[in-house]
Amino acid sequence: MRKFILFIVILAGLTHYLAERGVASAQAVRTQACALPFRSFATAVRTQCSKAGAGDDILEIRSALGRLTRAGVLEPGELDDVEIAWCPLDEATGMAPDAGHIYLHPDLRGHPRQTAITLAHEAFHIRQYRMAEPGEFECAYSLAFVACRGCQDRDHPMERAAFEFEDRARRMLGR
Numbered sequence: 001m002r003k004f005i006l007f008i009v010i011l012a013g014l015t016h017y018l019a020e021r022g023v024a025s026a027q028a029v030r031t032q033a034c035a036l037p038f039r040s041f042a043t044a045v046r047t048q049c050s051k052a053g054a055g056d057d058i059l060e061i062r063s064a065l066g067r068l069t070r071a072g073v074l075e076p077g078e079l080d081d082v083e084i085a086w087c088p089l090d091e092a093t094g095m096a097p098d099a100g101h102i103y104l105h106p107d108l109r110g111h112p113r114q115t116a117i118t119l120a121h122e123a124f125h126i127r128q129y130r131m132a133e134p135g136e137f138e139c140a141y142s143l144a145f146v147a148c149r150g151c152q153d154r155d156h157p158m159e160r161a162a163f164e165f166e167d168r169a170r171r172m173l174g175r
């Protein structure tokens with residue numbers, strides 16, 4: 001009898017364990033599927049930007065990064081593993097298509113303050129990627145984007161946070 005009860009207890013535990021794992025992995029699968037369109041878009045952007053020969057002349061980018069770090073907007077070394085490059089983006093002055101890339105529109109060149117502020121905005125998106133589980137940022141961003149009918153302004157909650165960080169950067173950088 002005891003053995004039987006023990007068996008039931010183990011079986012119940014095992015079922016519970018498998019159910020939990022099942023739910024967790026189904027959730028992960030859903031997140032990855034949900035992240036897919038964003039990721040294909042990100043791949044297209046990276047391809048376009050690498051063709052743009054964006055790697056040249058990053059002096060202004062380095063200087064913007066230094067400025068943000070000295071002002072305390074960014075932590076020292078925060079973007080060390082992020083490639084930051086110029087890229088003529090469509091309808092955007094900056095973009096972080098994934099946790100490892102930031103692109104800035106060449107129109108910003110010659111405008112060091114605006115370059116730094118745009119970089120701060122994109123750096124905040126990098127923080128959002130880093131805080132999320134794989135695929136979570138892409139999924140949440142896409143869902144919010146659809147919910148607000150394609151907005152990328154302060155009506156989009158993840159953009160609002162980035163714009164608020166941008167505002168803070170503006171204050172911390174001074175004039």
Ligand SMILES: [Zn+2]
Nearest residue numbers: 121125159162
């Ligand atoms: Zn943004």
